[in-house]
Amino acid sequence: MTDTTSYLDTARRVIAIEAQALTELGAALGPEFDAAVDLMLSATGRVIVSGMGKSGHIARKIAATLASTGTPAHFVHPAEASHGDLGMMAQGDVALVLSNSGETPELADVIAYTRRFAIPMIGVASNATSTLIRQSDVGLILPRAAEACGTGVVPTSSTTMTLALGDALAVALMEHRRFTPEHFREFHPGGKLGAQLSRVRDLMHDGAALPLVTGATAMPEVLIEISQKGFGVVGVTDAGGALCGIITDGDLRRHMQGLLEHSAAEVMTRAPTTIAPGALAEEAVAVMNARKITCLFVVAPEGDGAPLGLLHIHDCLRVGLG
Incomplete structure (x- = not known):
């Protein structure tokens, strides 16, 4: 660290930048968010969540949150999808595809598969003119908020916004379904949380x-x-x-x-x-x-x-x- 900054200063700066990004995300949401929720609610199958790299880690968490709150969901790795896992998607499913740039090459086969078999797709990206958003039935645009790393190259604010957006979708679906703590316990009987919800x-x-x-x-x-x-x-x-x-x-x-x-x-x-x-x-x-x-x-x-x-x-x- 320099003479004028400390680790604590860095931590507070990073958190402040990401908090500002979340504020910008909340302000940027519009009717397309409602459309995305309605699309998920209309699914007779599952929500298939996919993303590569850091977006893939976020996608796994979003799929897990959806699945534990009453929305059947599954993560599909885009690289594995190209080698057989595309078969995990079927008509009746809805795809939720994450890519900050919207141009991640590994997602090409996933996107093409959804178009070929008329599987509705919700795209999440920061570039409104990207391939992912243009191909999506519903596009959720992340605001171009500053990354917290200072160099603009390490996914920080963008992944935080994507994670929060996934939580927002899950909670909106929960509230529509009147998902209760008792329902949650059915999906999460183990661990401290399951114990706290025991009757x-x-x-x-x-x-x-x-x-x-x-x-x-x-x-x-x-x-x-x-x-x-x-x-x-x-x-x-x-x-x-x-x-x-x-x-x-x-x-x-x-x-x-x-x-x-x-x-x-x-x-x-x-x-x-x-x-x-x-x-x-x-x-x-x-x-x-x-x-x-x-x-x-x-x-x-x-x-x-x-x-x-x-x-x-x-x-x-x-x-x-x-």
């Missing part, structure tokens, strides 16, 4: 695994139920089957004197904290942390109060929450 019903224990007794149950039987089910807790139901209490280790200690002479109703803590089956598991973790408890009985808020399941903190930790 209580996905993790809870139910059926025979549920530790339950009635209020009239004698404490010796209650202790057996707690021991057999292994959660260190038991739910207590009333005559109508609704959850009316819970017995924990703390309740046992508080009633140690003559414990075995009591019934469950005499030992239980009334009105226990519960969670709905449709709540996010992350919300259940927050409740358990706030109340300093390790499990929650699951009760439908619109139901008859009957316990549907039990969620333990260990179930949440197992999937990466907590």
Whole structure:
């Protein structure tokens, strides 16, 4: 670095230049963006995304984002396309082709194939008169913003704009399809994000695994139920089957004197904290942390109060929450 600049100065300059490029991109978008979204929505097949070099890396990410948000999509490498992968495209698909110059030679066969078989094509380039844009059914023009490298030759601002444009297309399609977090989880069940979108019903224990007794149950039987089910807790139901209490280790200690002479109703803590089956598991973790408890009985808020399941903190930790 020079005496007057630092690495931090360079970082801030690069980010400022790319931020300005994104501002210019937003201002430059027009009706052709709507046309591109409509073209993708009309596809009965997939969105085939292609690009070479840095545009290819961006194309892969755009295809992945589309696929994970409800728009079937696939990346096709233009060089591989010329050696057989053109067969991955078919009528009913829509092609989204990326090239900053619009004259990338490796894209020639992809472009020709879409024209030959009437596959609609959306072109993304910075040159409105380029071959790619002229051949496209819809052309999305990137503004000629300065590259952040200072020399104008390293794809920086241009790739950032293309990436943002792909995100804009994906989100527009999401909103039209009313794509929800639950839908997203279906495409992305693994990892931290999938865990955050888990519902209580996905993790809870139910059926025979549920530790339950009635209020009239004698404490010796209650202790057996707690021991057999292994959660260190038991739910207590009333005559109508609704959850009316819970017995924990703390309740046992508080009633140690003559414990075995009591019934469950005499030992239980009334009105226990519960969670709905449709709540996010992350919300259940927050409740358990706030109340300093390790499990929650699951009760439908619109139901008859009957316990549907039990969620333990260990179930949440197992999937990466907590």
